Amino acid sequence: MDGAHDMGGVPWTDPVQPEPNEPAFHAEWERRAFAITLAMGMPGGWNIDMSRFARENRPPADYLSKSYFEIWIAGLERLMAERGLVAPDEVAAGHALHPAKPVARTLTAEGVAAMLHRGGPTERVPARPARFVVGDRVRAKMINPATHTRLPRYVRGHVGTIAAMRGCHVFPDSNARGAGEDPQWLYTVAFDGVEVWGKESDPALEITVDAWEPYLEPA
């Protein structure tokens, strides 16, 4: 899906502003927003690609008007509403109005360390050989799907070189739709700055993007 989240190369005149001695969180509500989002992954049953799509699939003005953790909360509310876990009238009321929906499991304090250590590995056993090898010239396809994708706009249509093979990984475009993991070969593709940004680009710039095989075609 094309959206305001896809920021690579968008002209932004503000400088990057590092913050000295930056804390992990800047307000109490950010701590709580972070924690409930992580904790709800287990009873909620969604995957990381569904989470990303729930955060990103919103009008640009809405996305850009929210801070980072406000987007997390908006995404969480959407995921929970879609599954009937928390309804909008409950959020408005500030407490539960409807019976809890049975969930398979919840995250207990005892389970936190194991859950974080386990993480969510995405590499899978390949079902077929890879189409490309290191050194191949490939073009990032010109696609503009209405659904979730991880191919950034700034490389679409441009030619790069396979720089590394990363194994076979869960395909977000499918996984985000609940259509299965559909594992695909994943490559690190290197693009010259001049190819992506034109003659004015820094000649000593190279950008790499991690791209699944369906994003690429031979060049």
Next chain:
Amino acid sequence: MFQALNGGTFNRESTSRSEPNAEHWGARQPVQGAIPACPARRPTSTSARRFAYSWRMSEHHHHDHDHSDLSETELRVRALETILTEKGYVDPAALDLLIETYETKVGPRNGARVVARAWTDPAYRARLLKDGTPAIAELGFAGRQGEHIVAVENTPELHNMVVCTLCSCYPWPVLGLPPVWYKSAPYRSKAVKDPRGVLRDFGFEIPATTKIRVWDSTAEIRYVVLPMRPDGTEGWSEERLAELVTRDSMIGTGLPKQPHEVG
């Protein structure tokens, strides 16, 4: 090889504003017991305002509305936590532990240990660069948002920088949670197009002839930069070397500290 913007040698002062203070990070107080679900409203700090509106289109807008917006957000998060607890979906003790973990246990000191080991142990360095995930797990760092870690090495000919233009992908087990600037629109937009301009925002420059490679973390591979070991550190212990390793040097937006900057 690195030159300060204003001439002369690299000026530590110009980047110190951007570096997390390792001691500060390490010394953050663990969360003691339960955090009240309904915290008292506190005055909005400057940094919180800047965070909340880090990519807002208009500064004017933020000055006009930030108090009411923040209040609304606080109420919303409080409502959600209350509902989730009432319905039994979340365990308040688990929430506290998640916060404590990322405020006190998981942060850039982990990554500094990895870098210092690589600087002192050539066999470890080789393992790290060949397959980052198991090499990093040797030191006990693994898991969420670090399931597949690739370490990339800076050299006099090549400078690496890491970004996630689509969201905020970042190697949590070695660096902790990403800083606000890493998630901000200016960094996500500029890093892939004008990385040298980004480095200038951080107060330093690399020679125009040094190649710069920007790794856009668009999949579940997480990148960490292995910076160059500073000169004048021959014979230093791993622990002492780790003191030189800054968070930003492992993202590629900073350099390790110089020997004279640590005690």
